[in-house]
Amino acid sequence: MTDFLQLLIVGISQGCIYGLIALGFVLIYKATEMVNFAQGEMMVVGSFIAWTFVVGMGFNFWVGLSAAMVVMAVFGFLLDAAVVRRIIGQPQFSVVILTIGIGIILRAGSGMVWGNQPLTMPTPFPGNSEFFGAVVGNERLAIIGTTVLLIGGLVLFFRCSRWGVALMASSQNQLAALYSGIPVRFVFSAVWAGAAVISTIAGTMLAPITLIEPLNSFLGIKAFAAAVIGGFHSITGAIAGGVLIGVVEAFAGAYLPGARETIGYIIMFAVLIAWPGGLFGRAHRKKV
Amino acid sequence: MRVLFKQSYDQDIRIAKHRGHLIWYGLLLLSTLCAPLFVGSFYLGELSRVMILALAGLGLMFVTGFTGQVSLGHAAFVAAGAYANAWALSRGWPSLAAIPFAGFVSMLCGLAVAVPASRMSGIYLAIGTLAFAIIVEDGIIKLDGITGGNRGMAVEAPVFLGFRMWESWQLYYLCLFVLVACIFAVLNFMRSPVGRAMIAVRDSEVSARSLGVKVARTKIFAFAVSAAITGFAGALFSHYLQFISPEIFGVVLSIQLLLMIVVGGLGTVHGAIFGAALVGLLETGINLAKDYLPPGIGSQPGLEPLLFGIILVGFILFEPQGVYGRWVKIRSYFELFPLYRRKTFVRQRSYLKTDRMQ
Numbered sequence: 207m208t209d210f211l212q213l214l215i216v217g218i219s220q221g222c223i224y225g226l227i228a229l230g231f232v233l234i235y236k237a238t239e240m241v242n243f244a245q246g247e248m249m250v251v252g253s254f255i256a257w258t259f260v261v262g263m264g265f266n267f268w269v270g271l272s273a274a275m276v277v278m279a280v281f282g283f284l285l286d287a288a289v290v291r292r293i294i295g296q297p298q299f300s301v302v303i304l305t306i307g308i309g310i311i312l313r314a315g316s317g318m319v320w321g322n323q324p325l326t327m328p329t330p331f332p333g334n335s336e337f338f339g340a341v342v343g344n345e346r347l348a349i350i351g352t353t354v355l356l357i358g359g360l361v362l363f364f365r366c367s368r369w370g371v372a373l374m375a376s377s378q379n380q381l382a383a384l385y386s387g388i389p390v391r392f393v394f395s396a397v398w399a400g401a402a403v404i405s406t407i408a409g410t411m412l413a414p415i416t417l418i419e420p421l422n423s424f425l426g427i428k429a430f431a432a433a434v435i436g437g438f439h440s441i442t443g444a445i446a447g448g449v450l451i452g453v454v455e456a457f458a459g460a461y462l463p464g465a466r467e468t469i470g471y472i473i474m475f476a477v478l479i480a481w482p483g484g485l486f487g488r489a490h491r492k493k494v
Numbered sequence: 495m496r497v498l499f500k501q502s503y504d505q506d507i508r509i510a511k512h513r514g515h516l517i518w519y520g521l522l523l524l525s526t527l528c529a530p531l532f533v534g535s536f537y538l539g540e541l542s543r544v545m546i547l548a549l550a551g552l553g554l555m556f557v558t559g560f561t562g563q564v565s566l567g568h569a570a571f572v573a574a575g576a577y578a579n580a581w582a583l584s585r586g587w588p589s590l591a592a593i594p595f596a597g598f599v600s601m602l603c604g605l606a607v608a609v610p611a612s613r614m615s616g617i618y619l620a621i622g623t624l625a626f627a628i629i630v631e632d633g634i635i636k637l638d639g640i641t642g643g644n645r646g647m648a649v650e651a652p653v654f655l656g657f658r659m660w661e662s663w664q665l666y667y668l669c670l671f672v673l674v675a676c677i678f679a680v681l682n683f684m685r686s687p688v689g690r691a692m693i694a695v696r697d698s699e700v701s702a703r704s705l706g707v708k709v710a711r712t713k714i715f716a717f718a719v720s721a722a723i724t725g726f727a728g729a730l731f732s733h734y735l736q737f738i739s740p741e742i743f744g745v746v747l748s749i750q751l752l753l754m755i756v757v758g759g760l761g762t763v764h765g766a767i768f769g770a771a772l773v774g775l776l777e778t779g780i781n782l783a784k785d786y787l788p789p790g791i792g793s794q795p796g797l798e799p800l801l802f803g804i805i806l807v808g809f810i811l812f813e814p815q816g817v818y819g820r821w822v823k824i825r826s827y828f829e830l831f832p833l834y835r836r837k838t839f840v841r842q843r844s845y846l847k848t849d850r851m852q
Contacts, residue, residue, distance in 0.1 A: 310799050
């Protein structure tokens with residue numbers, strides 16, 4: 207029973223990381239109908255920048271994290287404003303290729319700047335907590351807490367704030383949103399900035415568990431699986447998909463050693479076979 | 495400027511449209527046939543690698559460029575072909591049986607992914623095939639008894655009529671033969687009803703269906719043939735490498751293949767060849783240039799992927815039709831000399847439209 211609880215909590219926290227990265231995909235996809243294959247790489251760059259502030263320059267953890275979030279927000283904004291925006295209106299395939307290319311550049315570039323050796327970063331949540339006999343590291347609990355806070359914040363943002371409503375409006379109909387005075391271009395770039403910030407948070411929370419290295423960007427593919435299971439349209443779906451993969455992975459690691467790395471993809475492939483548009487999504491026919 | 499007079503209906507589906515085609519492609523074939531006389535064994539090896547990449551790119555082009563089904567998992571088919579070939583040779587099969595066997599095994603893999611994939615579209619298909627490739631890579635590691643798992647597997651030299659072919663020029667001719675045969679096969683497919691059906695599916699599924707094309711069957715066919723061609727490439731690749739291990743056939747190879755056909759020019763046979771040539775030249779060029787660059791830059795392991803990424807992004811932004819598209823523009827500039835207009839090549843067709851309900 208304690209084993210079960212422990213695996214469950216570890217799985218949920220790992221799944222929250224996948225979910226957070228997937229959240230970035232979903233935000234961008236919902237707002238701009240683009241699929242950002244570079245989300246995992248953005249996470250890595252974000253955590254590297256946080257490392258530079260916290261370890262390299264010796265800032266307090268929270269100050270360093272905030273500074274990294276600001277830097278990545280600017281980066282995400284400029285990425286959309288300078289590069290991605292140019293191919294709006296071209297087929298989705300071009301966007302996939304473009305973001306894959308950006309991802310390759312970011313991964314190779316971060317390896318050149320920060321090296322390919324894993325870096326360690328101190329955590330502000332040392333020690334362990336105990337629930338009914340299960341011992342769990344505090345940094346894992348912090349991940350779960352952050353995820354819950356972020357989702358709550360995002361849901362409130364979309365429900366209650368003017369910008370949230372503007373964003374939903376421009377995702378539903380760009381032209382109508384433009385006519386009603388919403389600065390659609392700015393909103394799109396702001397969404398990219400938001401996705402970059404979320405991925406920075408994910409990467410920094412993950413740092414105590416996996417260390418920081420360019421190879422972490424392959425977590426992005428798993429997060430992609432989470433987003434696909436969630437259906438690409440729903441914020442809660444992304445987190446649910448992430449948690450599902452995380453928990454199944456944790457249990458597979460304990461009871462089915464050897465299947466740990468692929469079980470998430472097997473689940474995703476099975477989901478796609480059964481529901482070609484994801485669990486929470488809708489499959490569409492292409493128009494003529 | 496050349497004006498073609500239509501004199502028969504067959505003219506539309508002829509492979510060589512006019513005498514110029516025959517002369518230039520004949521010269522190209524002749525020069526590739528004579529290349530081993532003039533080129534050293536190192537560059538012969540590089541040429542073989544370019545041809546293997548071109549073959550794999552041709553396979554991917556068949557399903558992505560001609561049928562519009564984006565696949566991010568073609569490394570799985572390369573792997574299937576490579577391992578099937580290596581296994582067959584280790585059991586003492588001759589290459590005349592082993593290479594078709596590799597294509598067959600790869601085609602079975604293609605069918606396994608195509609049947610569910612024929613229901614997916616767009617981004618779900620891309621990510622589904624990516625997951626399939628990761629599962630296959632893991633499966634190769636798990637099938638320790640046949641594939642040697644993580645330790646890898648040595649590949650014997652090709653055997654024809656009892657002769658072992660160790661030399662690089664022999665591999666070169668083998669690659670050339672398979673590549674030319676596959677190009678002809680693809681060209682013939684594309685002028686047959688099934689090829690026309692594939693293009694119809696790419697351009698609009700709904701209109702293809704309403705014209706009586708069986709969409710699912712066409713997609714499955716395209717995947718199977720594409721996997722078989724890629725499997726041949728895998729078999730040749732295993733001979734080129736002489737030692738295969740699972741990490742060669744990872745996600746990176748899938749992405750590289752996709753990159754190749756996009757940079758080369760999506761939707762044309764030329765695109766696969768140009769893309770492979772560009773990628774091959776770039777790799778060789780970087781390796782040669784490393785000696786001349788300052789050591790701080792030349793020894794960086796990320797240099798090559800960085801350049802790839804920049805080239806890829808540059809092509810998508812500035813020349814979405816790839817090298818072949820640019821070549822067509824340059825050629826028609828000279829053909830039409832004072833009359834060339836930029837608007838001639840404004841893009842009309844797209845391969846993947848929005849999947850959101852309007």
